[in-house]
Amino acid sequence: ETGVTQSPTHLIKTRGQQVTLRCSSQSGHNTVSWYQQALGQGPQFIFQYYREEENGRGNFPPRFSGLQFPNYSSELNVNALELDDSALYLCASSRVLSNEQFFGPGTRLTVL
């Protein structure tokens, strides 16, 4: 069984740029959630995708957007990057609307 994978591993961007992060869900899972984890903090929920539609969003501005594809993989897009966007971005997959979420290794984003 293949686990959750994310790409890239690390990314460095400058303020104002745009970034796209990618996630492949674990086999058999059709729900994908994205979280932001600042240094020394717990992950914070950004949004969740189910059946290719956003299924709930946390307290993040519209410049954070996403997509889910028919194969259940997902993208997180962040526009107009700010210094505070520097964090570990985590993708988690689960069976349909299950609370048991399995995380990928994350993408570490640094905004300069």
Next chain:
Amino acid sequence: QKEVEQDPGPLSVPEGAIVSLNCTYSNSAFQYFMWYRQYSRKGPELLMYTYSSGNKEDGRFTAQVDKSSKYISLFIRDSQPSDSATYLCAMSSMDTGRRALTFGSGTRLQVQP
């Protein structure tokens, strides 16, 4: 006040000790409770998942939930240096459709050989 409170530590114990990690929460809608282990610069790994009040055991790990006190615990028996990591509690509600997890800030555990 945060919805989920967790002592950040660090908690340092000798190898073989029993470790107790705790979280308190304020939102009575939380019904599902999880413990994750996170090694440095890695993604969180699901250790325990519980729904009802009471205890759940899996190997050296025991998760305890007390919904009346809004308090959850994770016990690690016979702790090993490889248990050194940050432990995150997480919880979610029965909100129809969405299953967003709300995390504590994590407790850093160091098990000394």
